[in-house]
Amino acid sequence: MTRKTDMDAINTQNTFTDAEFLTEFRVVTEKNGLSELVAGKEASFLSLARMMLEFNSHTNITAITDLPGLILSHFCDSLTVAGMLPRGAAVADIGCGGGFPTLPLAIARPDISVTAIDSTAKKLAFVWDAVRGLGLGNVLPQCMRAEDGAHSAVYREKFDVVTARAVSALPVLAELCLPYLKTSGLFCAMKGPRGAEELAEARNAVKILGGTVLDTKKVVLEGADGQAPLERMLIIIKKSSPTPDKYPRAYGKIKNKPL
């Protein structure tokens, strides 16, 4: 009798046909009002899903590998901020990990450019693979710590929009992200249902860093039949004045003594 290896089990669980992917992708994007945004780009999302699973089979970049999870938690969730990006926006995605929201945004919005920043080399290796595999000319992966890049003249106060999903609590995240924004730029923090509590804890930090809270948006993403909806909160902060030069501080200080 042949014994199934752990890898066989993973591969079996994650097997879906192109048709299954495309059907579920169309249904779920339509339920969430994203059809127009992804029209004509379905094949790129399918290729991205295939590339992720292949890369994940040897190097762990995500725990979400089932078809409904990929479509809802990675693709649709990333696209919730697409409508807030001005035409041609220069976007920095801080702590992009394996490319979220970077890659779905870059596929859906070829007019924008995304600088994808993360300190974990193996995750950025996947982002590079996806950029090459999908021919995305509008993504620039950068392997560095966000607090270091924010003090470089190349990146400081250079972006129209900064995004961050699942990186750290908002008081810490604000210090990592706001320095990258031009005055009048927008920081979109992609949070879960606890977003409002995090915001209450971050108000002082936002003010010190030159930000003003513009809006919070509760988003409920509908999944495939039988899949639980995903509750999200987008926190939109506008940069109203330059961030004082001393921020961000060294990571230990940001983490241990949030503003």
Ligand code: SAM
């Ligand atoms: N945004 C991706 C997503 O939603 O799938 C990745 C989320 S992952 C949980 C958090 C990522 O933030 C990790 O890849 C980690 O390396 C990165 N990160 C955390 N702190 C960072 C920092 N100070 N500078 C750069 N990257 C950081």
